[in-house]
Ligand SMILES: Nc1ncnc2c1ncn2[C@@H]1O[C@H](COP(=O)(O)OP(=O)(O)O)[C@@H](O)[C@H]1O
């Protein structure tokens with residue numbers, strides 16, 4: 001009992017520590033963020049060497065309810081913590097939206113080991129669909145969002161079905177082509193605003209209450225970003241739960257098997273086309289959802305939000321954070337969004353600095369900040385005590 | 400009676416460019432263990448690849464329980480109840496022992512992707528049941544592997560890797576098991592253990608048919624009910640181990656190459 005309580009306290013402390021790290025990074029300048037990242041890299045490397053990281057992951061995994069409550073409370077209190085600063089809230093909202101796309105992209109990169117170079121296309125299809133429907137046809141933003149998700153998924157099927165028959169370079173080429181075509185298309189189709197984009201996208205409404213209105217609580221006037229922060233993080237939380245469950249399901253295992261050895265996967269009864277298509281389409285659905293959120297949050301979209309560089313940034317989030325590891329992908333999304341947004345002050349050097357940070361982190365940690373981990377199935381009596389399971393997991397994790 | 404044969408091939412053949420790796424091969428197996436022997440390059444592995452759907456035969460028919468398999472993909476064939484191991488151990492190195500074993504249950508598990516997301520208790524139940532089955536299957540060979548279930552395959556010794564691969568193939572209770580040189584790379588002692596392991600599968604009472612490719616004649620003589628010998632893609636002898644080992648064609652093939 002005492003040990004369990006200790007476990008809970010440790011897990012809570014770790015969760016609080018993570019919240020604190022996010023909060024400090026959010027509040028500080030670029031330089032401080034970079035220092036935090038450097039410290040994080042050192043800390044992670046140290047924890048990995050001593051096997052501490054496995055213990056931490058086990059603890060967090062066992063106390064998911066507790067840790068999710070802490071993370072939830074952190075997001076709820078964030079607007080107050082930043083004293084209603086709308087720039088900082090904006091960064092967090094974008095990070096959440098990027099996180100949703102990155103989790104979906106991870107089904108391909110981490111799951112089936114295929115790099116999809118066009119996540120921004122599916123993101124864009126979601127955004128443009130709902131923007132077009134709500135601006136030009138007056139459809140409700142919520143219905144538009146659903147349509148956006150559906151159309152993004154459909155795009156996933158149309159592209160994935162022929163492209164996934166081959167793997168590797170071929171798929172990479174097809175997705176790069178898709179990205180290029182998509183950008184050209186939206187620039188050249190006047191109906192979707194061409195180079196001017198689509199302005200004036202309506203905001204979400206809940207029973208007549210526009211999410212674009214200010215919020216007055218405890219005598220504090222909070223910007224409209226608060227509403228969107230909560231909305232985006234509810235969706236993000238759902239995406240995280242879905243991604244984690246898929247990872248631990250038979251589909252997660254099958255995806256990894258297809259990545260490792262397609263022939264072996266096929267001889268285990270896995271239909272290569274449909275399992276890869278699933279990874280592609282779920283990813284597209286996530287991206288479409290995020291795109292719709294983005295459109296109805298900013299009220300304006302243009303081709304620049306969905307171009308090749310956006311795709312590359314998304315890919316970096318997954319790889320730098322740690323592919324096939326949900327906490328890793330979230331870390332990557334949060335971190336790179338913050339760095340990216342803070343770099344806005346250094347307009348001319350932005351891409352240069354961004355690239356530099358990526359290269360350095362990946363040189364030190366080639367598998368990302370939080371690499372893929374072995375699946376541990378619950379706290380079951382598997383014929384070994386929990387201590388053994390930890391040891392076993394530790395032994396596996398170190399390789 | 401013929402319909403009761405588990406698997407039959409009729410004049411099956413395959414060409415790689417000009418090379419006839421398997422030619423006009425008639426083969427059948429019922430509830431028994433058939434040893435498949437022949438010199439290197441005689442087409443044994445290729446034959447298993449045809450049965451398991453990895454290669455499409457260029458001629459002839461493969462019939463499994465009365466159904467023609469020629470146009471089936473490997474995953475469909477696995478679902479019909481044919482599973483296999485590989486000559487060079489092919490486990491997924493990026494997965495743990497238990498995940499590799501669970502792969503063997505993939506095609507009999509029913510959780511759909513939305514159930515995996517939205518119905519966690521159902522999904523977990525099925526996974527837990529699967530884990531029990533896998534542990535059951537692997538403990539028959541070596542109970543110690545259960546303790547290492549959460550380690551990556553790369554930490555596991557070769558004999559246990561072979562056992563894991565065989566357990567992955569049988570955990571889903573196939574009707575026909577194809578073993579491609581299960582003792583390759585093992586030493587004498589380990590080979591002996593492997594013979595025992597395979598005997599256990601054979602005598603488990605599951606009515607499983609086994610085709611085993613093997614170079615080690617002592618293994619073949621102990622395990623197989625019947626032996627088929629291939630040379631240059633053609634069947635040159637068939638019968639009990641004694642008959643085949645005394646057949647002069649077989650001696651020629653092995654000695655004269
Ligand atoms: N995919 C392939 N492409 C070309 N030739 C092949 C292929 N697979 C097998 N072969 C050839 O078929 C012949 C039989 O090989 P195999 O079935 O592996 O023999 P073994 O009896 O030793 O298992 C060999 O000559 C081999 O080179």
Ligand SMILES: [Mg+2]
Pocket residue numbers: 443444445486
């Ligand atoms: Mg062979």
